Amino acid sequence: MATYSLAALADYTGSTLQGDGALCFASVAAIDQASVNDLSYVRGGKYRHYLETSTAGALILPPELATNYAGSCLVNTDPYLAYAKIVALLYPVPRPATGIHPSAVIAADVVLGEGVSVGAHAVIEAGAVLDAGAMIGAGCVIGENCHVGAQTQLHPRVTLAYQTQVGQRCIIHSGAVLGADGFGFAPDRGMWYKIPQVGNVVVGDDVEIGANTTIDRAALGSTRIGNGVKLDNLIQIGHNTQIGDYTAIAACTAVAGSVQIGKHCQIAGMCAIAGHLSIADRVIVTGTSMVSHSITEAGVYSSGTSVTENAVWRKNAARFNQLDKLARRVVALEKQLADLHNKDLD
Amino acid sequence: MATYSLAALADYTGSTLQGDGALCFASVAAIDQASVNDLSYVRGGKYRHYLETSTAGALILPPELATNYAGSCLVNTDPYLAYAKIVALLYPVPRPATGIHPSAVIAADVVLGEGVSVGAHAVIEAGAVLDAGAMIGAGCVIGENCHVGAQTQLHPRVTLAYQTQVGQRCIIHSGAVLGADGFGFAPDRGMWYKIPQVGNVVVGDDVEIGANTTIDRAALGSTRIGNGVKLDNLIQIGHNTQIGDYTAIAACTAVAGSVQIGKHCQIAGMCAIAGHLSIADRVIVTGTSMVSHSITEAGVYSSGTSVTENAVWRKNAARFNQLDKLARRVVALEKQLADLHNKDLD
Amino acid sequence: MATYSLAALADYTGSTLQGDGALCFASVAAIDQASVNDLSYVRGGKYRHYLETSTAGALILPPELATNYAGSCLVNTDPYLAYAKIVALLYPVPRPATGIHPSAVIAADVVLGEGVSVGAHAVIEAGAVLDAGAMIGAGCVIGENCHVGAQTQLHPRVTLAYQTQVGQRCIIHSGAVLGADGFGFAPDRGMWYKIPQVGNVVVGDDVEIGANTTIDRAALGSTRIGNGVKLDNLIQIGHNTQIGDYTAIAACTAVAGSVQIGKHCQIAGMCAIAGHLSIADRVIVTGTSMVSHSITEAGVYSSGTSVTENAVWRKNAARFNQLDKLARRVVALEKQLADLHNKDLD
Incomplete structure (x- = not known):
């Protein structure tokens, strides 16, 4: 397990060191659970009182809290981000071994970039392209003519239907399905006539997609997920919907078809967004809200009622x-x- | 890419040709995006104004709009259905190659109809029957004694638990799970005693089931999905529930156990339908509604509130x-x- | 098919026999569908009137209903539990054959207990331990250093990400994903910096987890599911959340991160529970409720509105x-x- 001095962590995170830079840490912990061997952090607010009682070995603090703090600390205007960077340093996430597992089934014309890994029982169909360092988990199915960008990781049992394009450095969690048919039917004498869904899904760079989330292929054209978008688990994204860069959506939210969501939005969990709406940039929607009309201005929006007896x-x-x-x-x-x-x- | 004359498309869709029947089309596009090479359509309503500005090469129009339209068009009382049929003609969806992939694991007594395809790493257990033309995607698991009807397509990574029956010409998208145990427990001294779920799931003909949707097996008897039913992604159907023919349900809706839903219903996204209720034929439920009592008459029903600041x-x-x-x-x-x-x- | 006399079933369920103990049964049915060959049950309430019209061969009844019942019956203070036990006796659920399917990919150092079964195309990675009698379905992926307890059954296509621990006698249905990354990001100049999710998921004994349900690994420490917890399908459990023993949660409910749910709670379907809340023991939350504040006392809690025209x-x-x-x-x-x-x- 790697150990770093507080001085080194100050350098690494661009923080100002206050106190004993020779203290060494191999672990972090939440402020109410940290022991003398752990580094922790306080941003302010309701956790502020822990400064007096915490047994953490050192803290990451904003300047206003560091002033009166007697222990060793890293002073940073964004303690949470500094903390996140230190977690990434101390706890490297295991990466799959490179190389192609012999049980994987890979069509003859698939293009495999340098250092690609393909897990056991994965299936990669004709015409697919995996760029350098792409990681395909066990049991994934990559359809015809898909493109997976460099350093993108698909955890086990992800499905990309044909023609799905995923950018670089993305992470897609198990059970996610990209490119299933959109839900499009024309009424036909009391029955439903299927409208072929012949578009695709295009995912930008640095996107994360949660477990069992579904993103439907467009009827025509593309369903698009912008760069840096973060989608939690069990989310539904309808066909032809467009999600702007750096928007984050929490679990179990349903976005219907042909919706335009702006950049830098935050949609909380279990929201429902009706079809064909537009949502402006920097809109925040709180949990369980029903969005049934377009939102044209940045701001915080809500609906629903909360439990009582x-x-x-x-x-x-x-x-x-x-x-x-x-x-x-x-x-x-x-x-x-x-x-x-x-x-x-x- | 196949190309058809406007005259041929008139024939194919049962439309009346107005204008230049020799115009040829290989593509369609939405009315606001169509170029001179594309065919498009207008049903009326808020898209009506596009008739004056669209650059589409030809349109499909209802008679009342065609009267005053100077360009070439197909006149049809149902432009959307005619459009759907043309999309199906111009954009054939890729079908899996027939034949059994050598990596598939198929029990000795499985009955394989003519022209069946089974993808890589699929597993088909004892007693299963696949009728002619059935398509089993890569990584699917078909349990013991399942039956898959003729021309039915399972996309990759579908699970049918034992004894599940699926009719003809169905489409089941990736990640769907049919026949997992219903949620049935009897309280037993503060703990839960599992009630064995020993029924099954029976799906009619021409049904479509979306990605990661779950349909639970009955406790006893069958959970039934009628003919022509369309289920979107991430839907939950509880044990012993019965869904009438040609009903459509949008994404993320939860239907509890022992519910009777009529024929020709339309249930929008993220609705919740409580257990043991009956819903009449031709009921429409709008998005995010909570149905906590039976609905005995056709009509449109709603609940919930919409976002505000x-x-x-x-x-x-x-x-x-x-x-x-x-x-x-x-x-x-x-x-x-x-x-x-x-x-x-x- | 096994057949039991009513006298034997009285013994087996601890019921008092009333009537003809020599009657034999091989099947049960719902009170409104039971024939003379079926055993059925009535708990009281709205099904009470069936006592006069049911054609069931015998009934399980509470003492207050048995007094005036002329037919043969088992008298039990908890007819539903007695019924459940008889269903388990009469309808044994098929168990997978023991043994390791030759197509399974199992790392060299995996520890396999006695009588373990591993289905076709399953993948079990380095350091995993499967205790005696564990059943791993076809197409499952068990990550590095996972632990699966004795007699626990994973249905086909379950994913356990690395370091997930599951107790004894659990049942996990198809498509469930345990141990995907929690949804944790720090804002960083308009983008999102990923906070590594380096904790794990720990599941107790006798837990059931529904199809396509997702339980995220903790950021640090563990997401914990207590003993005897029952989770339905398509549920989301966020990182670091703790669910107390014998709590049951119905389908499509979303529990955000760092939530503490007590013991013996019942959360109905499609509820949303916001992050960092505490819910006391023995709390009941009705369907579609939004829990946006902690609940400190046992009781029944609700929100939402129900459909009208x-x-x-x-x-x-x-x-x-x-x-x-x-x-x-x-x-x-x-x-x-x-x-x-x-x-x-x-």
Whole structure:
């Protein structure tokens, strides 16, 4: 296990060292669990009181907290980012061995870049191109004419349907399915006529896609996931939808088809975004929201209601379904009172 | 790439030709993106204004729009369906090569119909029957005694648990799981006693099932998906639920156990349907609705609230949890005003 | 097919026999579908009226219903549990053949307990330990240094990422992914810096995990699923979350990261639980609820609204977004009326 001095970690993260630079660390821990052997961090807010009680060996602190801190620390305007960089340094994630497992089934014309790894029982179909350093996990299926960019990692059991394009340095977690048919049918005498989904999925660079997330291929053209986008688990992205660069979406959110989501948006978990909408850049949507109209300005948007005791909720939920009537009764009361007032003035 | 004259496309779709039947097309495009080489369509509504500005080479139009249209067009009472048929003609979807991949593991007694294809690393267990033309994608697992109907396509990495029956001409997308155990437990001294799930899943003909969708096997009997049903991605269908013919359900909707859904229903995305309910034929449920009681009549049903600015929402959501009290205050006001009015009359 | 006398079934379930103990049964059925050859059960409530019309050969009944029942029955204070035990007896679920399929890829140092089964095309990586009787389905991928407890069954196509630990007698359904990276990123100049997720997932004994459910590995430490926990399909469990013993969660629910859920809780389907919350023991949350604050006491909690006709809903939903204003208007009315009343008193 690699060990680094606090002085070296200050250098590595661009922090100012305060205290004993010779202290050495091989591990980090949360502020409420850290022992004297661990490095930890405090950003402020409700964790601020831990400064007095924490037994961490050293902390990463913002300047305003470091001033009055007697222990050793790294002073950084962004303690969380510095912490993330140190975690990456101390805890290298295991990488698959390079090379092609003999049980993998790879079509004759597949182009394999330098240092590519392909896991056991993976299947790579005709015309696919894997750029240098691409890592294909065990049991993945890469369809015809797919392109996987350099250093991109597919964890085990990912499916890329034919013609899917994935950029460089992406991470796709197990069970994700890119390029299944979009949900498109025309009504035909009470039945459904399938509209062929003949577009594809195009994923930018530095994208992460969570476990069992699904991104449908476009009906025509491309469903596009911008650079640096982060998608959590069990997300649905409908056909022809476009997601702008650096947008992050949390688990279980459903984005219908032909939606345009801007750049730098943050969509929380279990939101539903209806089809054919546009969402501006830098929009934040809180959890479980239903977005049924376009959002044209940056800001924070919400819908839904939060849990209360069931007995209270039952009454309120019943009233909700009479809300328009209630509002009309208030209007009637206002009118009656105004009439009374007018009569008094007479 | 195949090319067809406008006259041939009129024949193929049962449309009336208006204009130059010799125009040839190999591609379609959306009305706002179509070039002179593309065929496009307009159904009416908000896309109607594109008739004046579109650069499409020809259009498919309903009679009421064709009347005043100067360019070449196909006149059809259902432009969207005609368009779908032309897409299917111009863009044939790749089909897997027939034959059994040598890496597939197929039990000795499996019955393989004529022209069946089985992809690399697929597993087909004892007693399974694949009818003529069935296509089993790479990495699929077909359990014991399953039946896959003629021309049905399983995309890569589908799981059919034992005894699952799938009809003809179905399409099942990657990651779908049919026949996992239903969620059935009896409380037993603070713990859960598993109720064996010994029924199965029966899927009709012409059904499409989306990526990573799950359909649980019945506790006893069958979970049934009717003919022509279309299920999008990441849908959950609980044990013993019955879905009527030609019903369509959009992504991320959860249907609990023992639900009866009628024919020709349309359930939008991220709805939740509670257990043991009945839903009549031709019911439409809009997105994110919670169905907690049976629906006995055709119609459109909804619940939920839509996003607003977070600051506005916070106040409204807080008021929601006092809604019954608010309604009682309105009742009190009504009574006071009635008393005042009665006093005036005295 | 095994057949048991009613007397034997009384013994087996600890029930009191009433009527003809020599009646023999090989099958059970729901009370509204049971024939004379089937055993069925009634717990009371809305199914009570079936006592008079059911054609079942015998019933399992609670004492209060058995008193007036003329047919043969098993009298048990918990008919549902007795029924579950009889289903388990009459309908043994097929178990995979023991032994290692020759197509499985198993690293040289994997420890295989006695009677382990490994299905076709499964992949088991270095350092993994499978205890006695563990069953690994076809196409599963077990990462480095995973541990699978005795008698635990992984259905086909399950993924355990490296270092995942699963207890004894668990059941994990197809498509489930345990140990994918948690969703953790630090903002970095408008982009996202990935926080390495270097913890793991630890699952207790007697846990069941549904199809396509995802449980993320901890950032540091462990995401923990307690003993006897039951998770349905398509559930998301975020990194570092802890779920107490014997808690059950229904399909499509999303639990964010660092949540503490107590013991013996019941969370219904499609709920969303926000990050860093605590939920007490024995909390019940009804379907589609949004839990955005901690719950400190046992009880039943709810949120959301239920479907109505779309035309009614539209008006009510519009009023919801003016609810705070409506409440303020009621306050104003109350003040005006009080003023009127005071004036009258003058």
